[in-house]
Amino acid sequence: MKDQINVGLVGIGFMGKAHSNAYMNLNHFFDLPFKVEMTAACDSNTERLDKFCNKFDWKSKETDFHDLIERNDIDIIDICTPNAMHYPIAISAIKNKKHIICEKPIALNADEARKMWETAEENKIKHMVGFNYRRVPALQLAKQFIDEGKFGKIRHFNAVYYQDWLLNPDFPIVWRHSIKESGSGTHGDQNAHIVDLARFFVGEIEAVCGAKEIFIKERPIEGSEEKGVVTADDAAQFMAKFRNGALGSFIASRFATGKKNFLRLEVFGSKGAFSFNLERMNELNIFSVDDDLAEQGFKTILVTESVHPYINAWWPPGHIIGWEHTFIHEIKDFVEAIAENKTASPNFYDGYKCQEVLDAAYKSFDTQKWEEIKQD
Amino acid sequence: MKDQINVGLVGIGFMGKAHSNAYMNLNHFFDLPFKVEMTAACDSNTERLDKFCNKFDWKSKETDFHDLIERNDIDIIDICTPNAMHYPIAISAIKNKKHIICEKPIALNADEARKMWETAEENKIKHMVGFNYRRVPALQLAKQFIDEGKFGKIRHFNAVYYQDWLLNPDFPIVWRHSIKESGSGTHGDQNAHIVDLARFFVGEIEAVCGAKEIFIKERPIEGSEEKGVVTADDAAQFMAKFRNGALGSFIASRFATGKKNFLRLEVFGSKGAFSFNLERMNELNIFSVDDDLAEQGFKTILVTESVHPYINAWWPPGHIIGWEHTFIHEIKDFVEAIAENKTASPNFYDGYKCQEVLDAAYKSFDTQKWEEIKQD
């Protein structure tokens, strides 16, 4: 086995920065099977790339992703580009036998996603999709409780993902407003996360029905006097029926005034319940019917004990970690999957299944009725 | 003008007790145009009725609501019976020129509700429907803010009403489980409240689409070895599109494990937002984009200042009031409407419009598609 694994990063925006932080800190806090090396970063804008590599110590640069993918010294391709590029980059990289970690949503639609998953499997590479919120220690803990049956059979999975960064009508058009570049707006961006968490906690979804809205139809184009038409949804919400009989509710918005990055889960089961809020991501709230009636209530667990998932690597009890740590955990788990030749999770299959749900919901926005998700 | 107004109460269960409490305390805390007299209570079970009247000082008793309605010494009929009786009692009472306060949901369906409203108007009686949560001081304050434009144009109205009292499968069948007696389950009971609040804060709803579930299909019949079939929904949720362009989400459940009477509103507008939780009903959370960016955040107003709605009648700042006070406020406002010959609010029209939304949502549970609400 090699003692080092080399990463090539494509895309150096917000996610590129978050992933860089992960690579920089990974080796220092976890005992990994490999040393993870920040081998090369790739972006077409050389000035921006220079600055980025300089800042985060990427050892080399590429301006064309094909070049990056063809390099023999790269083991993992990390895809942090706008959504429309996920598919072409991933397919090329897979064919070059690179392992892949790809940001979410995995693709523009389920067809692309399925092809990515199938191609990856055929080529026997390891693949992961960047649903980093599975790596919040509090949510890993919730998953342990679910698996132990602590909450019984789940009946309600109600999730919201509120942001408000588009509130100002003068906020200019960016790629995230274009259906062509992003596939969808808040739906693919924010609902993708909570759909993945729904599958993580409750299982597959059978049918969905929803509605979307574009509140501000036109926005300024930066450096121009003209306005551009917004094609991506500002808000998107839908209901779901799960295979296990549970009901679901999913609401994503970029117009949830006052909420910056507010992802809340409320999950109710036959024996207990939990809730979670990303703005207080070190806390998990649980309820159990096993407590004496006089003592029942929601308990707030501060998930910073060494017995909690991932925490042993960090600080003593009560010393909270930040949002970016979720990426460190994610990439740690991916590297371990490679080392142990195990299936990573969530992987392209999860990306694909999530995308199916998103696609069905998106379709229901137009058909105005429930849409079923075919179950394989 | 008379200096006293006499009330006849029909129905002496949970709501009968809450209304009795209101009548008992009303005159002591508010300066009313009339003294409100607890003239008669009515129930077919004489033993239960004796106990009830004795406890809450109702001056006389009737065992048949027709007798009550025909009494000349009664000015107001207060209807607290199971839902199926609302319509016949109300219609009879209206024809006897009684003013009516009727518990929610106003009727089993919108047709009944509309007829109640029309009959009431024709007979020029005052009518109110018991959406008591409009009388929570925090929500009256929110309404003031809405009307002042403090939150701008509303874009999201997301509400849940979580309870968990049916969680235990051994909980026996009661009238609330029967579609025949109740019209619906959690839908008419809990969604009715949040639909009314939606209309209060945002205005009319144009279309809805939802889903319901009965998690426990059969329940024990008390005093029998057999089980009865549950026909009323355990959980009912739907999305809504408002006339003003806002999106809505409504979730009601009696299986929200750990939540006892948790009604939460999250309302987002172009200039601000508010949220509210009935379990902390003395608090209102507001957000304003007018604050300096560095100082923006959700503010928790403890709605116990003398400048806050209804509070002047009660205690000094910081001394919270209880759930039952909402009924005192409600009946105070109703009595004042009678005294001043004004339209009470929310009245049978509101009950009818709420019922239209509930009916359309209920229909969508079967049709599996969006249902429009005809706008008059």
Add this chain to the structure above:
Amino acid sequence: MKDQINVGLVGIGFMGKAHSNAYMNLNHFFDLPFKVEMTAACDSNTERLDKFCNKFDWKSKETDFHDLIERNDIDIIDICTPNAMHYPIAISAIKNKKHIICEKPIALNADEARKMWETAEENKIKHMVGFNYRRVPALQLAKQFIDEGKFGKIRHFNAVYYQDWLLNPDFPIVWRHSIKESGSGTHGDQNAHIVDLARFFVGEIEAVCGAKEIFIKERPIEGSEEKGVVTADDAAQFMAKFRNGALGSFIASRFATGKKNFLRLEVFGSKGAFSFNLERMNELNIFSVDDDLAEQGFKTILVTESVHPYINAWWPPGHIIGWEHTFIHEIKDFVEAIAENKTASPNFYDGYKCQEVLDAAYKSFDTQKWEEIKQD
């Protein structure tokens, strides 16, 4: 045994109103051994008295407390006057063999308080002191947990009672600013409550040391151009050592900007802990080391279940009660003590022991050192 017990109220301010509310509602919600009759209210200001009695249905009036006390038809004297009058009224009433419920602080100093206690005992009357917060269901529940040993040995009792009603320097002088009429300021008013709760939960205090401050030295006299000198403390805080080895901290202020009636307890024991906040008085937060480490956390019990103290008389789970209900509970317990010929609690002994602590703390404000409380 009589089937009715008659109350005479002295003092018709804020506390007079709160007690009236209690008497009005008492019989309607609890099954009492006696019907409690609101026989007479007393105040020297006849106009104010007329209005008060009219509002709250007191059946007769007295303008001199001596007359009230001498009436044969009165069984209980309820003292709600300014503090300086507690002692003379109580002593007279005791000699007339009246049972007494007296607002806190029981007297201007421990000597008075002790004499009240001794006289009451000699005359075998029932006596209670109005530490109504012992009657918050959440705190009764906490007391049950303490008594069961759920929290182990208590080591820290940290309490604050924050208000801010004196913040405005233009707020005029009232009796509560005068050391002569009130004995002390925030100390006797707010610290009295938390000292009583300390004794309730932890036991006797052996030594104290504190500091006080008057932030606004002079205030306007209403209806005058002159200013009056404030002699009563605006803020008063002290540390305590308990007989059981625990440490205590007590802080009271009327200048805690933004806090209206914020009484918080934080109590830490060898096996668990609890905290409480009066502004959310239906909630109790508990922690137990018996939980698995991965599941430890503070649990918020919504104290509205029928198994919780006093709640069975009120509403279903999740329907909160208000601040004023504490007085209903208090007087219910007092009336039952009379009926069953048992010692009421907290009684004049508790008032006296509380006053000893307050006096010692007050002394320490001057001596600048720890003061011991003699233990009998």
Add this chain to the structure above:
Amino acid sequence: MKDQINVGLVGIGFMGKAHSNAYMNLNHFFDLPFKVEMTAACDSNTERLDKFCNKFDWKSKETDFHDLIERNDIDIIDICTPNAMHYPIAISAIKNKKHIICEKPIALNADEARKMWETAEENKIKHMVGFNYRRVPALQLAKQFIDEGKFGKIRHFNAVYYQDWLLNPDFPIVWRHSIKESGSGTHGDQNAHIVDLARFFVGEIEAVCGAKEIFIKERPIEGSEEKGVVTADDAAQFMAKFRNGALGSFIASRFATGKKNFLRLEVFGSKGAFSFNLERMNELNIFSVDDDLAEQGFKTILVTESVHPYINAWWPPGHIIGWEHTFIHEIKDFVEAIAENKTASPNFYDGYKCQEVLDAAYKSFDTQKWEEIKQD
């Protein structure tokens, strides 16, 4: 000016790890005047040192701090040893003209601290003391508000620092239990932080009076059957009078059951107030009397906006940072002070003034009376 600055770290325990994390991330997120190099780490235990340097990429090692201090290639000495070593290491390092960042509490007593400060000043080196909580963005923001006069004149500074890691009587003796090695227990460890914050927000303290307790007098010695005597305080609390007339309360405990690292401030001024809780360190709660009365309340600012202190270096709004970021901010500020030849803050003077308060409080534990702090 050099373009690189070299750090030598002494002490590789918990704080050594936290500081290493800071150095590793510093250059990647902030534009610094120097590249900060992790030149050498020092510890007497070579095995532990090897592992540590390997993990955190320290470039070289020393086993004797004298050797480290004498190296010409070191510019900054970072002292993370047990408290008793702070003084000798600092004095030696200063004489070798090294800049120093020293963990808190700065020394075993104010005499040592004063000498450290004076020696540092004489030798014109830059010095900082590791009160990292000044670098929490929320607290920097609070400081801005204080300086702008937003809260008016401060009247109450009430702080607690609750932990519970000594709760278990079987937890073995460590250096923190020995008065000789640590100077004090929770007092120097936890009270040091909140005293520093008190000086930061309110200014100098004039007099203090307190109490301490050792709840578990003897603890197991690891690897031995014998028990060792605990000499350092388990809990230490005191009151304070500030030069500006404010009152203070400080409580530190390692027996605050259920609280892991709970540092709470409640600061009340004539025009507003703020509160803060380290377990939710991305939030600041503020209150202002300038709001309309009907809208007054505590507002929770999620301190993650780019306009907030330090945040621009990190993530978009709503993406919280962790506890360890405070060290990155701290060292960034220290390096900038060196680059700009400015006084760092908090520096050895602040360490000394804090120590004076701690010493006076500690003395009062024995004298049982208020102790004054001489003001220079």
